[in-house]
Amino acid sequence: MVDDDAGKPRESLGRILTRAVRLRCPACGHERLYSGWAMRRSCPKCGLNWQREPGFYLGSIYINYGLTALLLAIVYPLLLFGGWASNQQLLAGALVFCLIFPIWFHRYARSLWLAFDVWLDPDSPRSLSPGSDERPNSREQSAGD
Ligand SMILES: [Zn+2]
Numbered sequence: 001m002v003d004d005d006a007g008k009p010r011e012s013l014g015r016i017l018t019r020a021v022r023l024r025c026p027a028c029g030h031e032r033l034y035s036g037w038a039m040r041r042s043c044p045k046c047g048l049n050w051q052r053e054p055g056f057y058l059g060s061i062y063i064n065y066g067l068t069a070l071l072l073a074i075v076y077p078l079l080l081f082g083g084w085a086s087n088q089q090l091l092a093g094a095l096v097f098c099l100i101f102p103i104w105f106h107r108y109a110r111s112l113w114l115a116f117d118v119w120l121d122p123d124s125p126r127s128l129s130p131g132s133d134e135r136p137n138s139r140e141q142s143a144g145d
Contacts, residue, residue, distance in 0.1 A: 021108065039051070
């Protein structure tokens with residue numbers, strides 16, 4: 001348990017977002033959030049729990065969808081009215097973009113969602129001990145029952 005960071009001044013949003021974009025731990029910036037496409041359970045360095053409660057990362061869909069729609073809403077009219085492409089070409093391109101971009105951006109959306117949570121609540125769950133990349137054992141989970 002790492003409680004010695006409690007009371008520490010809040011990190012700047014810019015620093016936390018930079019760590020998120022680099023897919024690093026938003027709290028310390030040292031460890032990678034992902035091993036391939038799979039998100040790791042916790043930060044081995046600072047102990048921040050990256051696997052929150054079920055449904056925690058549902059909110060990252062808003063980031064993913066929002067950025068996809070925003071990019072399309074900006075680029076499509078620019079290309080269409082700028083005379084760069086026909087409507088049929090743009091529709092085909094938009095379809096491909098809407099299928100590929102959210103899949104690629106998925107990890108970044110989750111990382112950004114976690115970063116916002118850390119920024120809003122710097123003392124958020126650090127239930128796993130540093131160095132542990134394992135699931136907390138079932139005895140600890142049911143201790144409050
Ligand atoms: Zn960390």
